[in-house]
Amino acid sequence: MLSQLRRIVQDVAQEPSLDSALAGLVRNVKHALRTECCSVYLADYEQQHFMLMATDGLNPDAIGKVSIGFSEGLIGWVGQREEPINLAQAHLHPRFKVTPEVSEDCFSAFLGCPIIHHRKVLGVLTIQQSDSRIFNEDEESFLVTLGVQLASVLVNAEMRKVSAGTSTTQQNSQMQGLIGAPGIAIGEGYILQPASDFDAISLKHSDDPEKELNRFYRAVKVTKAEFNRLAERMSGHLPADALAIFDVYHQLLDAASLGNEIEAQIKLGWCAKSALKLVVERFARQFDDMDDPYLRERGTDIRDLGQRVLNHLLETEQRQHRLPAQVVLVAENVTASMLAEIPRAQLVAIVSLKGSVNSHAAIMARALGIPAVMGVDELPLMQWQGQRLIVDGYQGHILVSPADAICQEYRQLITKDAELSARYQSELHLPAQSSCGQNFSLMVNSGLAIEIETTQSEFTNGVGLYRTEFPFIMRSRFPTELEQVELYRKVFQGYPGKAVVMRTLDVGGDKPLPYFPISEENPFLGWRGIRLTLDHPEIFLVQIRAMLKANIGYNSLHILLPMISDLAEVDESLRLIRQAWFEVDDEFNSENIVAKPKVGVMIEVPSIMFQLPELARKVDFCSVGTNDLTQYLLAVDRNNPRVGNLYDAMHPAVLRALNQLGQQAHGLQFPISICGELGGEPLGVLTLAAMGFNSFSMNHSNLAKIKWLLRRIDLAELRLLLPDVLACQSPKQVRVLVQRFLDQKQLLNQLRA
Template sequence: MQNALTGLVSSVKQALTTECCSVYLADYEQQHFMLMATDGLNPDAIGKIAIGFSEGLIGWVGQREEPINLAKAQLHPRFKVTPEVSEDRFSAFLGCPIIHHRKVLGVLTIQQAVDRVFNEDEESFLVTLAAQLASVLANAEMRQAASESNKNQTQNGQLKGLPGAPGIAIGQAHILEPANDFNAISLKRSDEPDKELAHFYRAVKITKAEFNRLAERMSGHLPPDALAIFDVYHQLLDAASLGREIEQQIAEGWCAKSALKRVVEKFARQFDDMDDSYLRERGTDIRDLGQRVLNNLLDTEQRKIKLPDKVVLVADNVTATMLAEVPREQLVAIVSLKGSVNSHAAIMARALGIPAVMAVDELPLLHWQGQRLIVDGYHGHILLSPAEAICNEYQQLITEDAVLSAAYQQEIGLPSQSACGKRFSLMVNSGLAIELETTAPQYTDGVGLYRTEFPFIMRSRFPTEQEQVELYRKVLEMYPGRPVIMRTLDVGGDKALPYFSIVEENPFLGWRGIRLTLDHPEIFLVQIRAMLKANLALDNLYILLPMISDLAEVDESLRLIKQACFEVSDELAIELPKPQVGVMIEVPSIMYQLPELARKVDFCSIGTNDLTQYLLAVDRNNPRVASLYDAMHPAVLRALYQLVQQAQGLQFAISVCGELAGEPAGVLLLAAMGYSSFSMNSSNLAKIKWLLRRVEMSELALLLPEVLACTSAKHVRLHIHRFLEQKQLLTQLRA
């Protein structure tokens, strides 16, 4: 990083034809800005001169978080004389903060001897550069933290993400699907050149074989001159071309991936800089070639990696198929570099009862492999290669959590009711991986949400009707005499089918849920037929329609369900009972059509995850705005209160199946509003039952007006925490 900053200040000085450019980086432990690079000030001051956060013009730029442009800097009252930097000759000063995710990382400055205010173009240039520099600096800091924690096992590198699922775990990082991208490769040395060379040769051999297969496949479709590109690729991989350069880099001590990255990027840049358009395009060929070799290098490494005993699964975006590849007894935590607290990966982690941290996007994926990690899902913290003493402290917390969990389990067989006798229906969300969802069915009131998409996601084709019948039958039989609410196929957004690609700019506002299945009635009808056949002689099936935004979608769905009922009755020559049909309330538009909806369907269930996303206009998978996603937002809570009041007036059955129903604070507020039916991940059911048995409805009635009057989610949580403290429940809910 030091070399990069040195090059940066020289380039800026030259580009703006000014006399000095400097970079100061923030040190929050020491509460000062340190001079890290300069072209114009005393070079001996680099790494030695620190300016406090509240001192001088540099501190002022950091405090104000905006550019400061002065013609006579030395006359300004905030100017601090620092003889060691030798800036006496400079008068004009322009300083710009370097800010990443609202945090000031440093200050970029330019200076000049003449008394003048830098013009708008110069200021705009510096602001633009500082904004671009911010993400690079944040990335570099994370890389450095990871690198240092690898070298020094007693020093903890701590990363911050979003708390995706509660709990604490200690394990070893395992990347199931590395990001095959040169941007994710950090340069590393190796003291085993022969081994690295063997890896490279193996990857080249596989890549050449791929090119041969591609050329053979395309030979009947492309003219000979177009097929010549495959010969060019072969030649580039030979020792006389790129191959020789890569071999040389490995001999100089770089690992195979790093050598490949250095050579490919070097040649690609050379082609990019050429004037001839044809030659410039060859840079793309070089990158394509390098990408293919990199993929094969990483695949070879991946096959050699043995799963650790305690796996912390780290991925760019954790998917259901990734979870299925790690044995449940070895999986202790999830870290997803993308996503948010209610992305699909976080929901899966909560369903499995394992901690998760989301949106840790600053650290390149390949830095994680093999590292020992502490994952704190309560606060969203990750400790890289922690010291043994730190591990012991966290192990104590894990033990305390286990004691609390055992206390909840002791009461799981008791009635679901408040301390004053108010009865509740506590159901489970299921379907992500039924074999992993362990709560005994007899302790629940049924399944409030069965996600049918998992068997679709796990296959390489659409499941047949018979395959679906067998799967649904197994679920319905587990809950005899109790409702099993099966949601029709809900893919799109962050749930993709590997064999049915949907590429959209705004997937959460696009072709997903009922919109997709109504456009493909052959998929919808087969699924409904399978549900109906699975329900024979059991009669505990309820059908739930997702992503409804318009009453016409309800009408068309009901028509198709009626058609499927007729087809199955005709096929089996029996009278078929029509199951109850409900609608998910998750799109704001349907909130205002509840009276019409109540006349068409039997019940409704609120999906708080998507409802929150759409009410707050926050893409829950976008790490830049994921912190704005909060189901405790006053607007969300007021919408939920209005919904239950309206449903009660209509005598329309309503329940909550979103993640809010499985959170202690959330379920208290929902109960206070008048909701009595909740569906949650099985791992939360014992805790929620334990909590509800310790509160009075009269107490919650006093809490509700205070909460609904709050102006922020932070204030909502403060009120609930105060309530739990008064009840002496806060410390008993979490270690």
């Protein structure tokens, strides 16, 4: 049963068009369950109905013509209840709707199962039989399991329809993702590190079969040469019968075998990658179905062969693909090293197929001031290459190959955004002070692009968070002490006379070092931050010494310890910092040159929130990392798009924890600031200001907007709102309250186009 399920889902995923995929689906389900009829209806939310898209047993002429309203008939009932409906005599049920066009009078038994993705009903899968009986538990379980697995395959039906179109087809398709960074951009999709597997390849037609044939021939030639080298290298280590596999590969690539089939598909209009995918997967499935174990293994050989040819096709394509003037970087997971490869003047937006609102990629996008949409994993990666894209970071939308009229509308929004930004910038030189006279300390989060981040240094109170991990991530080895000194000195030079809070190395989780891989089942609860560096004091001590040396002559250094969950970690860190200070002081042979830095702790692990009095006696300050604190309080992996909608720093539980934290720190006279993303968002900063927080560190791109907003706010009015905010039951209610406050102040429409 499990193998049947897997095969049905694979067949649907691999069919070149949605119509043929659904036709194969109902045929295979009918055969697997030995029933008399199987049908599938897909939801159309614009028309508010389910459309019959495929059937094996009902009138085939009704396909694409017969629809059933969301509140009508048994199909509508399955959709409304979002659970299976199993009836022995369906025609006697009060919800049964007579639809003469489908010719279902002969059927009595009915089993309908919803197809649901992210709480949204995509369609209904049904089986029917003439006998009056209840379908048994195995049959119902089969259909439910199939519906769950089909959901991810059918989630983007519109894109599946157009993916078989030519490269010139105007798709006008909209993808929905998660908001990563605000803003709007128009550019061309560019895949920096394309995934070289068939799952990443969507089927596309080509207008130039001759060109595609030549590309295929070149890839075959390179692959054959590769097999010759492998055979020669292994000839002294393998027996002759084992080496024969390379001869088999050669024969399979010849025109009489796979090659002939692939050429035929290219001549039918498919591009080389698509033709290769269609033929390889079809042949591999045929071998998989064979009873003989030896022959079944040949399916693996077919896939290996196809993978090698695909790799060479993709390498050639990537070399030929120019870097667009306006790059929308698309990747499975956007990394700092990827961003470094794109000239900043050309990078206009980011699309990450994985990740969510506060994943590392989203934070980097906000640091650069470019829009980003995360968690768009339904469209195969290669489908994005070369497409004109509109990235709407306000709504989490991506428009693929939009019409010129739509682009013009968005260009007007981009112009309006630029006008608002100029308005904020015009007040950047003014004090960070509320309308009632309350002063704020506004600092910047730095570390990704120091040249950009220091352009506004004179209008800030310094660096509230310097992420030292970026220089580590960008290298192929651990940076030396001297290299770190030079890096950190540039930061102090950029902010003369102002505090610079440097966080010690914070890697692990979603920030791996390429030369220090960490394999863990749950990295966010594992070996990361201070846990890693305390286990490797040689890394920690070198970094602290570099910070101390770079600080000579500036006396601006504050050291921030990440991922602290226990007071013993604080004690050990302080011991190592003292050791590093003595070492540097001895090196310079003077107590007056090397200043002792202030040391603080990041509040991001919930356990340390309950040890604030003890913490205040050990360190000089604390800084709240709202990103990880939210993640740990809500038990939500902030990189997982499946639960991305549950991650929200405006959650009432998070806000209540922050309010208690602020009150306790104030009572202890313990300096506290906010360095997480919440402190750089208008709604978040207002809520935190109402709680009494007055020190915020944010991305440099948000600085002017936040200062502009705070200058128009009376804290007395804002504090009146706080009890209602803390009494809310959902993040949505919180946002409505704060937005209503801004609307009453006539400020809401001045915060975005």
